[in-house]
Amino acid sequence: MIKIDNLVKAFGAKRAVDGVSFAVERGEVLGFLGPNGAGKSTTMRMITGFIPPTSGKVTVGGHDVAEAPLEAKRLIGYLPEAAPSYPDMTVQGFLSFAAELRGLDGAARQRAVGRAVERCFLASVLHQSIDTLSKGYKHRTCLAQALIHDPDVLILDEPTDGLDPNQKHEVRNLIRELGKSKAVVFSTHILEEVDAACTRAIIIDRGRIVANGTPAELRAMSAYAGAVTVQFQGAASPAMAEKLALLGKVEAVNGALRIYPKDKGAAGDLARAVVELAGREGWRLEALRTEEGQLDEVFRRITLPDTVKR
Amino acid sequence: MNAWHAIRTIAKRELVSYFTSPVAYVFLVIFLLLTGFLTFTAGAFFERGEASLGAFFGWHPWLYLVLVPAVGMRLWAEERRSGTLELLLTMPVTAWQAILGKFLASWAFLAIALALTFPVVVTVNVLGEPDNGMILAGYLGSLFLAGAYLSITCLTSAMTRNQVIAFILSVVACLFLILAGFSPVTDLLVRWASPAFVDTVAAFSVVTHFDGFQKGVIDTRDLFFFLSVIGFSLFATGVVLRNR
Numbered sequence: 001m002i003k004i005d006n007l008v009k010a011f012g013a014k015r016a017v018d019g020v021s022f023a024v025e026r027g028e029v030l031g032f033l034g035p036n037g038a039g040k041s042t043t044m045r046m047i048t049g050f051i052p053p054t055s056g057k058v059t060v061g062g063h064d065v066a067e068a069p070l071e072a073k074r075l076i077g078y079l080p081e082a083a084p085s086y087p088d089m090t091v092q093g094f095l096s097f098a099a100e101l102r103g104l105d106g107a108a109r110q111r112a113v114g115r116a117v118e119r120c121f122l123a124s125v126l127h128q129s130i131d132t133l134s135k136g137y138k139h140r141t142c143l144a145q146a147l148i149h150d151p152d153v154l155i156l157d158e159p160t161d162g163l164d165p166n167q168k169h170e171v172r173n174l175i176r177e178l179g180k181s182k183a184v185v186f187s188t189h190i191l192e193e194v195d196a197a198c199t200r201a202i203i204i205d206r207g208r209i210v211a212n213g214t215p216a217e218l219r220a221m222s223a224y225a226g227a228v229t230v231q232f233q234g235a236a237s238p239a240m241a242e243k244l245a246l247l248g249k250v251e252a253v254n255g256a257l258r259i260y261p262k263d264k265g266a267a268g269d270l271a272r273a274v275v276e277l278a279g280r281e282g283w284r285l286e287a288l289r290t291e292e293g294q295l296d297e298v299f300r301r302i303t304l305p306d307t308v309k310r
Numbered sequence: 311m312n313a314w315h316a317i318r319t320i321a322k323r324e325l326v327s328y329f330t331s332p333v334a335y336v337f338l339v340i341f342l343l344l345t346g347f348l349t350f351t352a353g354a355f356f357e358r359g360e361a362s363l364g365a366f367f368g369w370h371p372w373l374y375l376v377l378v379p380a381v382g383m384r385l386w387a388e389e390r391r392s393g394t395l396e397l398l399l400t401m402p403v404t405a406w407q408a409i410l411g412k413f414l415a416s417w418a419f420l421a422i423a424l425a426l427t428f429p430v431v432v433t434v435n436v437l438g439e440p441d442n443g444m445i446l447a448g449y450l451g452s453l454f455l456a457g458a459y460l461s462i463t464c465l466t467s468a469m470t471r472n473q474v475i476a477f478i479l480s481v482v483a484c485l486f487l488i489l490a491g492f493s494p495v496t497d498l499l500v501r502w503a504s505p506a507f508v509d510t511v512a513a514f515s516v517v518t519h520f521d522g523f524q525k526g527v528i529d530t531r532d533l534f535f536f537l538s539v540i541g542f543s544l545f546a547t548g549v550v551l552r553n554r
Contacts, residue, residue, distance in 0.1 A: 048400040073402040080400075084393035086323070088330045100319045101401045129330075145397070 001026050001075075001153050001183035002047060007056035009042050009207075016042045018207035019056075026152070029179035031198035031215075032187040035303050039207040040187040041081050044157050047185070048078045060153055074102075077151035079159055083142035087131035091122055091141050094130060095148060102149040116144040119174060135162045143171070147178075154178060156186035160193060172196045191295040194218075205303040215295070222293025223301070224258065228271050229291060231256040233284035240283065247273050256287075316403040320411030321418070324385075328419050333381075341377055341423050348373065349430060361438025366430050367448045367524045371488050371517055374459050379480040381420060382463030383473045385412050386551070390471040399551075409547050413464055413540075420456045424449065444526030451523020454536035455516055459484050461543035468550040484516075487539075491515020 002024040009017040017039040024030045034040050045051045047058050049065045049072060058065040063072040085094055095116055099109040117123055120140040125133055130141060139162055146154060159175065160168045175197045178184055186197070194201045194215050201218055203211040211218055219225055227248075232240065236257050241250050247270060249260040261270045271290050278285050328334040345366065349355050353365030389395040398408055434440045459480070466479035489495045491512040499508045512518050516539075519532040 045396070050396050050400050070402045070404065073400060076400070078397075078400045080393060080396040082393045084397050086327065086394055087392070088327050089323075093326075097319065097323050098401070101316065101403060103315070103402070142397075 001061055002185065003059045004043075004047065005057045005059075007043065007046060007058065008054045009039075009046060009051070010054045015207050017046070017053075020204065020207070020209055021056075022202060022209065022212065024183045024185055026183050027180060028200060029175060029184045029186070029198050031194045031201040032185055032204065033189065033191070033194065033201055033299065034187075034204040035189070038204045038303070040204060041157055043204070044078075044155050044185070044187060048076055048155055049073055050080075074149075075151055076153045076155055077146035077149065078154075079143050079146040079156040081157040081161075083139045083161075085130050085138060085142050085145070088129060090127050090129050091117075091133070091137075091144075092126045094141060095144055098145040098148045104149065112148050112150070115150075116148045119147055120144040121170065136164060136167050139163060140167070140171075152182055154182055154184045154186075156184070158188060159186050160188065160190065168193075191299060194295060203299060203302060210302045211298070216292075218298055219293040219295055221302075222291075222295075222298045224260065224291045224297070225293030226270070227258050227260045227291045228274050229253065229256050229258045229287075229289050230274055230278070230285065231287040232278075233286050240281075243277065243281065244274065247277070258291075313404075313407055316407040317411040317414070320398075320403070320408055321415040324412050324415030325418055328381075328415075334419065337377065337381060338423055338426065341373075342426060344373055344377075345369070345427050345430070361434055361440040363430060363434060363440070363445050363448055364524065366427070367452060367520075370452050370455060371520060374456050375481060375484050375488065378420065378456055378459035379463045379466075379477045379484065382416050382460045383467055383476040383480065385416060385464055386468040386547070387471055387473045387476045390468075390554070391473075395551075395554075405548050405551050406544075409464070409544055409551070413461060413544060416460055416464075417453075417457050420460065421453055424452060424456070441526060444524075447523050447526045447528050450528065451520050451532070454523075454533070455520050458487070458516055458536050458539040458543075461540040461547075462487075465543045465547045465550065468547045468554075487514065487516045489515070491518035 004023070005021050007017055007020045008015060020039070020043055022030070032040050032043070042051070046053045047060065047065065049069045052066060058072075060072040061075045063075070065072045086097075089097065092113065095113045096109060099112045102112075104112050117126060120143050122137070122140060122144055125137050130138060133141065139159075143156070143159060146156065156175070160171050163171060172193060175184060175186060179197070179199065188194070198215060200212070200214055202209055203218070211221065235255065236252070241252070241257060244250050244257060244259055247259055248262050251258045251260070259270065259274060271288065274288065275285070348369040349363075349366040353369060355365045358365060386395070389398060399405065431442075431445055434445075435442070462483050463476065463480040466483065467473070467476040469479070470476050492515070496508055496512055499511065516536075519535045522529045522532045
């Protein structure tokens with residue numbers, strides 16, 4: 001549904017987005033990760049046609065966003081980063097305005113507003129003016145606007161920003177649900193959301209894609225993916241570490257030992273080998289865990305924090 | 311969805327938003343008080359002993375100078391500041407539909423304000439026998455004058471996210487359009503420049519073109535002037551929004 005080809009956006013000499021290409025099909029939820037200022041919002045603004053790319057091409061549902069913007073925009077529901085809305089309007093008024101701009105009239109408009117209100121849990125504030133709402137409600141009002149025409153493509157810029165944990169949970173579920181029938185791209189810098197909602201994730205840093213894969217694939221890029229962490233009864237002695245070193249590199253972590261496999265593909269074998277060794281030596285195992293690798297470790301390793309001078 | 315539907319939707323929201331905030335009521339009260347004061351006290355309406363609205367319309371270029379930018383300054387500056395511009399322009403509408411929708415809404419609001427001055431028409435008709443055709447032409451001219459100022463405010467409003475800057479820039483631009491044909495200025499210019507030059511400068515003035523309407527003459531050249539100021543400013547607004 002969404003196809004992005006070698007997209008570049010330059011602001012003066014700075015290239016905010018520098019040669020980004022990817023495609024998202026129906027039924028996919030793509031998590032768009034990256035540190036602040038990596039070019040996530042800029043990319044999304046180019047997909048939705050808000051700013052024109054310096055070079056490169058975006059097509060949505062086969063329509064070139066630069067050449068046929070109206071056809072492309074009709075397919076897209078967009079939640080901008082700050083979740084803007086008109087503060088003097090009521091939630092109902094704002095949503096019917098959005099529906100009307102989407103070409104929905106009469107009964108179809110009422111149905112669309114009703115459905116969006118239900119999906120985003122806005123029924124209790126329907127007739128309140130938006131500037132009296134709390135941040136979470138404002139955010140969901142703008143999200144409801146993005147869903148109003150049941151679009152095939154959803155572009156959500158930090159959809160869970162500013163929500164409380166319960167609301168975050170609801171929105172993630174909603175995204176996963178919507179992702180079954182639509183192409184969804186959402187940006188976040190909360191890594192747990194990738195596991196909670198995405199079928200695929202892209203990590204972008206300084207305008208370039210630095211990783212692209214399923215959450216499991218990304219985790220496997222972690223240095224300790226496949227490592228085995230063992231906790232023995234009593235303190236681990238240096239002698240134990242020496243014997244375990246035959247299986248792989250050993251590292252002491254908070255009183256436990258972590259053994260890194262020599263061959264990353266054979267993680268299951270390593271755990272078995274550790275258990276067998278412990279049995280032979282008569283060591284008492286308290287806990288044993290094969291590490292999946294952690295996304296935040298991958299994220300930190302492949303992106304530069306924005307506090308580092310560029 | 312056709313273009314007109316989009317324009318109407320945007321215009322309706324804009325017009326309603328004037329009335330859901332105190333802006334509309336404050337503006338209407340001040341506008342009506344000022345027109346009343348300027349016409350009857352400063353304009354010496356009764357002392358003139360004429361059954362015409364010259365004392366009323368004569369003030370409009372000056373009155374609009376402050377009040378029209380106040381109505382129009384938020385049009386785009388506020389959308390830019392609050393980020394709703396991103397929402398609006400990623401909807402399936404073109405920039406010119408949005409520009410036209412917002413402009414027409416504000417213009418309609420100014421038309422409502424102007425229509426509420428009907429008591430002066432009643433007054434002059436009670437006291438004497440004015441030429442009502444001339445009054446109608448005056449109202450038409452006044453509406454176009456307001457439209458020209460408003461389109462300029464649209465342009466300055468699109469340039470910035472700060473309403474105050476938008477206000478000041480448009481007041482300065484509109485002041486120029488008044489002064490170019492204001493008699494104290496043209497009298498001054500005549501001393502140094504050729505009459506042809508003075509006429510050229512004065513041709514850019516809203517006052518020169520508004521005068522015709524006040525005299526009851528609807529000249530296509532005057533209409534063309536106001537429509538081209540509006541057309542040009544709205545076109546420039548589109549360019550500014552595209553290159554924001």
